[in-house]
Amino acid sequence: MSDYAVVNPATGETVATYETFSDAQIEDAITAAADEYAVWSQRPVAERAELIRRVAQLHRERRDELAAIIVREMGKPLAAAYGEVDFAADITEFYADNAERITADQPLDILGEGTAVIRKAPIGVLLGIMPWNFPYYQVARFAAPNLVLGNTIILKHASQCPESAAAMEKMYLDAGLPAGAYVNVYASNEQSATIIADPRVQGVSVTGSERAGAAVAEVAGRNLKKVALELGGSDPFILLSTDDLDGAVTAAVDARLDNNGQSCNAPKRFIVVDGLYDAFLEKFTAAMDAQVVGDPFADDTTIGPLSSLRAAEGLAAQVDKAVAQGATLVTGGTRDGAFYTPTVLTGVTPEMDVYKEELFGPASVIYKVADEDEAVKLANDTSFGLGSYVYTTDAAQADRVADKIEAGMVYVNVTLADSPELPFGGVKRSGTSREMGLLAADEFVNKKLVRVGV
Secondary structure, eight states, X not given: OOSEEEEOTTTOOEEEEEOOOOHHHHHHHHHHHHHHHHHHTTSOHHHHHHHHHXXXXXXXXXXXXXXXXXXXXXXXXXXXXXXXXXXXXXXXXXXXXXXXXXXXXXXXXXXXXXXXXXXXXXOOEEEEEOOSSSTTHHHHHHHHHHHHHTOEEEEEXXXXXXXXXHHHHHHHHHTTOOTTTEEEEOOOHHHHHHHHHSTTEEEEEEESOHHHHHHHHHHHHHTTOEEEEEOOOOXXXXXXXXXXXXXXXXXXXXXXXXXXXXXXXXXXXXEEEHHHHHHHHHHHXXXXXXXXXXXXXXXXXXXXXOSOHHHHHHHHHHHHHHHHTTOEEEEOOOEETTEEOOEEEEOOOTTSGGGTSOXXXXXXXXXXXXXXXXXXXXXXXXXOOSOOEEEOSOHHHHHHHHHHOOSSOOEESOOSOOOTTSOBOOSGGGBSOOBSTGGGGGSSEEEEEEEEOO
């Protein structure tokens, strides 16, 4: 049976299966993307931008259809699915709006006579390996800037997202992009390695787990290909002071439970100064207990199932081991099929496995610290370095802590504030690149020096 299937995690029902491509189909996809690159890269930037703008419009026109697909595929509550479609449209439109800006020459001040500029040029065919947790958003932030630049895309989506993958390819074609500019493939891991190794392919972007990122980077390195990695995170939420504890708790819970808790840059470790710890824990736990777990299509549901039975079993095993190793289960910790109740752990110590792990689901660890220095030390005591959150009423403290945190992103007194113009990415084992914002257009581009004498 094909690895590509839509299995509704809420019911366990296999809704549809899709055949994995044959090796011949993979070869055809590479050929189509390579042949089209010669044409697409030479089209005027304004023409490419207008076609990408039409893709954004189709996201909005097909909003109902697209949202329903990902509810079935990975259990996202319907309201969140609509939000993802809208955000993907906004990201796509951002690159259409900024096409001239991201492709413009950059003049250089030179020591000698004459002129010099950095001229941005596309590099060729790119492979995107995308995850299941944000089926449209993840693709938009990779595909849109690179297509505007003039690269062409081969897109390998997660095996549980074949329907959304097909819907996206259809949008790009219906928007008027030529066949070969954006090509969807249902490829195995071995076939993905073949694509990366092909000399016609110039780079690969992967969003996923550390294991997936390491595997892709190994193949890319062996074949001297540019690789962009967006991997996991165990983001800290540091609460040092507040004049609105209820607001801080609401922000913390909303961010933790975004996408059923399956977001790489969600806060997962809550680090609270001693004077606020007891009240925060009480309010945070009450808010987690108040969530409505159920049918992701229902209007009142706030937490749907995890993306799969396997994902829920994995999260349950992590929590159960933490408790066995001495952590305190404050609330939650129960599984029903792919559904997992919002969970709070305390008493976690560095000797426990969960101290070092990412909890990818609606589970949180809350720590008590004495002061700012202890909070920063704990926040940085992780192999991850994606995002971070700092809540304080002291502006100088916020700036000081932001400087000390080892992460690619620091949000102060705000959560769920991602936006198309803001770069996204991390350090350490969270990745090597940036997506969204203008920096995304610097990942797969030839920054060509053009030096002219007098």
